[in-house]
Amino acid sequence: MNLLTYIMHLAGSGASAYFSALQIRDIKTRPNILAGFQLAESGSVPFLTKLSQRAATEGDTWLAEKLAKHAEDENKHGQIFANALKQLDKKVIDFKNRPSETKEENTTDKKSEQRRNSFFGIYYEGYEAEQLKAECIDWNAFMASTYILELDASKDFARMAKVLPENDSKARNLKLGMLSIARDETTHAAYLYEAMTRRMSAIQVQQLVDEWRSRKVNAITAFIANKLQGKDNQRSLVQDDESSNQETELIVAR
Numbered sequence: 001m002n003l004l005t006y007i008m009h010l011a012g013s014g015a016s017a018y019f020s021a022l023q024i025r026d027i028k029t030r031p032n033i034l035a036g037f038q039l040a041e042s043g044s045v046p047f048l049t050k051l052s053q054r055a056a057t058e059g060d061t062w063l064a065e066k067l068a069k070h071a072e073d074e075n076k077h078g079q080i081f082a083n084a085l086k087q088l089d090k091k092v093i094d095f096k097n098r099p100s101e102t103k104e105e106n107t108t109d110k111k112s113e114q115r116r117n118s119f120f121g122i123y124y125e126g127y128e129a130e131q132l133k134a135e136c137i138d139w140n141a142f143m144a145s146t147y148i149l150e151l152d153a154s155k156d157f158a159r160m161a162k163v164l165p166e167n168d169s170k171a172r173n174l175k176l177g178m179l180s181i182a183r184d185e186t187t188h189a190a191y192l193y194e195a196m197t198r199r200m201s202a203i204q205v206q207q208l209v210d211e212w213r214s215r216k217v218n219a220i221t222a223f224i225a226n227k228l229q230g231k232d233n234q235r236s237l238v239q240d241d242e243s244s245n246q247e248t249e250l251i252v253a254r
C-alpha cells in the first residue's frame with residue numbers, strides 16, 4: 001500500500017466511522033442503521049453457504065469448513081441486530097409485501113446507474129454482477145475483497161459499540177452483541193488471510209491486499225462525497241413491530 005492510499009484509508013475509515021457512530025448513538029436513527037446491518041449480515045449467508053459447497057466440490061475441505069462457520073456466524077450476527085430492533089419495537093420492512101416502486105424509480109437505467117455509483121459498484125468496479133456470484137467468483141478476488149471488508153468491519157463495530165450509552169439496558173445489550181460481532185469479524189479476516197497464504201506467495205498476497213485496499217479507499221471516498229452532498233437518498237428500512245408486546249430476549253453471543 002502506498003502512503004497516499006494509507007492516509008486516505010485512515011481518513012476514510014475515520015469519516016465513515018464518524019457517520020455510523022452518529023447514527024447509532026441517536027435513538028431516532030439507530031433502528032435504520034441496525035436494519036441495514038441485519039440485511040447485510042443475514043444477506044451474506046446464502047452466498048457463503050454456496051461458496052462453502054463449491055469449495056467442498058473442488059476438494060478444499062479446509063476452506064469449505066471455514067466458509068460454513070463463517071455463514072453460521074453471519075446468521076447469528078443478523079439475529080443479534082434483529083433482536084436489537086425488536087427491543088426498540090421495530091423490524092426490517094418486509095419488502096416483498098410492499099407496493100412496487102414507482103415507474104420512474106424502477107427503470108433499469110436508473111437501477112444500473114445507482115449500482116455503478118454505490119459503494120459496492122465502485123469497490124467491485126470491472127466485475128459484472130454475474131462474475132460476483134458464488135458459482136463463479138474468482139477465489140482470489142473473493143478472499144481479498146472480503147478480507148478487507150471483514151477487517152474494517154471488526155474495527156467499525158467495536159468503535160460503534162463504544163458510543164452506545166451505558167445507562168439503558170437495551171443499548172448495553174446491543175453494545176455487548178456488537179463487541180462479540182467485532183470479535184467474530186476479526187476471526188473471519190484471519191482465516192481469509194490464511195486462505196490467501198495457502199494459495200500464493202507472501203508478496204502476491206500483499207499485492208492483492210493492496211489492490212483491494214485501494215478499491216475500498218475509492219469506494220468509501222465516493223460514499224462520503226455522496227453523503228456530504230446529500231445524494232445518498234437513504235430510504236427507511238424499518239417498520240413498527242406489531243408483536244412488540246411479547247417478551248423478547250436479546251441474543252448476546254458468547
Ligand SMILES: [Fe+2]
Pocket residue numbers: 041073074077181185
Ligand atoms: Fe458479520
Ligand SMILES: [Fe+2]
Pocket residue numbers: 074150184185188
Ligand atoms: Fe464477518
